[in-house]
Amino acid sequence: MHQLLSVLCCLGSLAAQTRDYGKAYSFAERKPVSKVEKVIDGLLPSIVKVHGASGVRTIQAYGTGIIVSKQGHILTLDQVMIQKDRTRVVLHDGSVHQAQLLPEDPALGVRLLKIDPSEVDGELRAVWPPADTEGLGHTGQFVVSLGNCFRLAEFSEKVSATFGVVVGRADTALRYRMSDVKYDGELILTDACNNPGHYGGGLFTLDGRWLGLNMRLLDSTETNTMVSAAIPSTDLLPYLDEYINGKPRQEEAKANPPVWTGIVLFDSAGQRSPPAYVERIVKESPAAKLGLRPDDLIVRIDDYSIRTCREFRDILTKYAPGQTVTLTYKRGTKVQQGALTLAAEPAK
Amino acid sequence: MNCLREACLVALCAAFGAGVVTAQRGVSPDEFLDLEPVLQAALRRAAPFTVAIETFGGTRQVQGKDGPMDGEMPPQPRQAPKPKPEPVPKPEPGPDEDKKDDEKKEDDKKEDKKPKKPLVAGGFKQTLGKTTGIVLTADGWILVSRFALALEPTTILVTVPGRGTFHAQRAGEDTSRGIALVKIEAQDLPVPEFADPEEVKVGQWAFALGRTFANDEPTVHFGIVSAKNRLFGRTLQIDAYTSPANYGGPVVDVRGRVLGMAVPLSPSGRNAGVEWYDSGIGFATTIHGIEPLLTRMQAGEVLQRAWLGVQFSPSHLGPGAKIAGTPKDGPAANAQTPLRKGDIIVAVDGVEVKNGPHCLMLVSSKLGGDKVTLRVRRDDAELPEQEITLANAPWSEQQHAKDADLPASFPLPEKNDGR
Structure with a gap:
């Protein structure tokens, strides 16, 4: 009895040892795969490699796309390399397909490609923006980013999966190389790096919901550092619906007529715009009604930070006459707020 | 008997099972x-x-170790009158006041004619974006990164979530830790809990907020x-990305306790930024346990890393640190019994010195103005024990040249911004 017990104890401690130190990790033995691995496995057939026109050395002729319909629609980032008759798509099984170009969405900078589904073996696996957006893409959510970074995947090789976290959601001003990127809307920032080729790939939650479309690796003009951003998938919905489901889009708002505040700033000509200090206030203007005074420093319009006179002018173009904004300004050492009703430009 | 055996087998199976589960988890x-x-x-x-910390005005760009690329000041309007309760002895820098200061200094015929250099170098252009800070006390002391004040802004605004935006007055700073203090007029602010650095374990989760x-x-x-x-x-070293997007922000543990503040730092004290921030090397200045320093910073003091003013002989492997030279403006050369080449520092504050790097380690953990007690051996005889007041670590081009002669493991003196 005692012998048996001691043998059992020995075995038990052996077992404990096996558990603690383990043996060499073996892929063959490991089953079942984890939930996250299953999710990535399920998503990979929806991610395609996109190859386009080359020419300029600094512009990659490769990227990534996402299958969004069984009829062969593929969404990708609209880039220089996407040219008529010169865009090819490589599916996960290695088959190459010539892609037709559908009209791009200039505001989002994305474009749909179309391949012939009858040429495809089996059925295309499509993803679609999730209907349930509850808790989707919030700060601190872990994500997996899929894309063909640096053209590492050829033929039937799978694209790369990188892991990260949603750093935040922001409408920061962005820059690509030397030029500003026009993108008006909130972006999902992640720390999963959008390396060259990862562009147009997808950002997914660990439970497999489609979070966004990877943008290029951009600079934030607010920090001068690189950020990896993705266009939220829900923002892509109107464009996808228009070209895949034939739902007409709502008319976009026209540019606002200029507004007038009666604030004259202490501005200077030239490249650098100084902070938005008030030089004088026009009598009987909206600003005079609010009680603004010379030397006040305007720091915010609603939630927009005003760091410079130029930003003050730029932000005001987002508003139309008659709208009321909350103006935050610094007077002496006090920070004050007031409602400013914007007027139309007075006739001269 | 059978029953017992079964129980044992069950236990054994459980042990194995647990092993498999653990391995998979x-x-x-x-x-x-x-x-x-x-x-x-x-x-x-x-x-x-x-x-959130927003700054307005100041020099527009800071780049590289050579100083501001665009050093010019933007046109500034008249300064707003200052309030009577002035917690900051330092005036807000503006072009007019700078001039006044300069005139004063010239009148006094005092040193310090070096041009003002930016606080933070690092090879990237400073921008106007928001930075981050941590509430330190409920009555309005806010800890920020020196990075936030690198532009010498004329106006600093602090936005406390849910409480609004406040005008901040600048107080002292600690250049060796990359932190600075500002004061806002607010009460009952939410204060963090600080994690004890002694309890922090290498490998634990660290979240950097911005x-x-x-x-x-x-x-x-x-x-x-x-x-x-x-x-x-x-500081702690972390591998969470730190960048201008979260400098000044808290680095917290899983319980939301502050481990430190993300700041651009590097061992040499210069180029803290572009080469480091994207590489998974970040620094979080530990705040727990430096309360006395914070009190000094609240009084407006600018704390800098200590400098003893000795160079060590790399060929002397110990025990003790053999002096290879003493710059003539350094505290060691100007001590009561001046130290000189060939002396061996035996002990610092009663701690036996093992070798040169050890001695630097002991001295560099102190701040300029601190006192150290040195035991020094000269020609096989020990000099009487003496107390030396450490200077602020200087930063000049000559010093820069000398740095090149130091062995790689030797830390370089902290940058002096000339203030």
Whole structure:
């Protein structure tokens, strides 16, 4: 009895040892795969490699796309390399397909490609923006980013999966190389790096919901550092619906007529715009009604930070006459707020 | 008997089973599904005391170690009158006041004619984006990164989430830790809980929060604590991305307790930025345990790393640190019994010195103005024990040239911004 017990104890401690130190990790033995691995496995057939026109050395002729319909629609980032008759798509099984170009969405900078589904073996696996957006893409959510970074995947090789976290959601001003990127809307920032080729790939939650479309690796003009951003998938919905489901889009708002505040700033000509200090206030203007005074420093319009006179002018173009904004300004050492009703430009 | 055997077998199976489960849990990315709510909770706890810092005015760009690329000041309007209760002895820098200061200095015929250099170098252009800060006390002391004040702004505004925006007055700073203090007129602010650096373990989760991009909630980067007691016991090293997007923000543990503040630092004290921030090497200045320094900073003091003014002979391997030279403006050369080449420092503050780097380690953990007691041996006889007041670490081009002669393991003196 005692012998048996001691043998059992020995075995038990052996077992404990096996558990603690383990043996060499073996892929063959490991089953079942984890939930996250299953999710990535399920998503990979929806991610395609996109190859386009080359020419300029600094512009990659490769990227990534996402299958969004069984009829062969593929969404990708609209880039220089996407040219008529010169865009090819490589599916996960290695088959190459010539892609037709559908009209791009200039505001989002994305474009749909179309391949012939009858040429495809089996059925295309499509993803679609999730209907349930509850808790989707919030700060601190872990994500997996899929894309063909640096053209590492050829033929039937799978694209790369990188892991990260949603750093935040922001409408920061962005820059690509030397030029500003026009993108008006909130972006999902992640720390999963959008390396060259990862562009147009997808950002997914660990439970497999489609979070966004990877943008290029951009600079934030607010920090001068690189950020990896993705266009939220829900923002892509109107464009996808228009070209895949034939739902007409709502008319976009026209540019606002200029507004007038009666604030004259202490501005200077030239490249650098100084902070938005008030030089004088026009009598009987909206600003005079609010009680603004010379030397006040305007720091915010609603939630927009005003760091410079130029930003003050730029932000005001987002508003139309008659709208009321909350103006935050610094007077002496006090920070004050007031409602400013914007007027139309007075006739001269 | 049978019953017992069965029980044992069951126990054995359980042990094996547990082994398999543990092995699988240990390698599965599903663990991150468990971590996510933890990260969220830490974020929620830390958000209230993570404040946004906006600055206005000042020199427009800071680049490289050679000083501002665009050193000119933007046109400034007349300065607003200052309030009577002035917690900051330092006036807000403006072009007029700078001039006045300069005139005063010339009148006094005092030293310090060096041009003002930017506080933070690092090879990237400083921008006007928001930075981050931490509430330190409920009555309005805010800890910020010196990075936030690199432009010498004329106006600093602090936005406390849910409480509004406040005008801030600048107080002192600690250049060796990369931190500065500002004061806002507010009460009952949410204050953080600070983690004891002694209890921090290498490998534990570390979340770095920032307010640069986010409007409502802070941004978050996650990583682990990579090392402790870096830069002479001043900071933790973390591998969460730190960048201008979260400098000044808290680095918190899973319970939302502050491990430190993300700041651009490097062992040499210069080029703290572009080469480091994207490489998974970040520094979080530990705040727990430096309360006396914070009191001095509240009084407006600018603290800098200490400098003894000795160069060590790399060929002397110990025991003791053999002096290879003493710069003539250094504290060692101007001590009561001046130290000189060939002397061996035996002990600093009663701690036996093992070798040159050890001696530097002991001295560099102190601040300029601190006193150290040295035991020095000269020609086989020990000099009487003496107390030396350490100077602020100088930073000049000559010093720069001398640095090149030091062995790689020797730390370089902290940059002196000339103030």
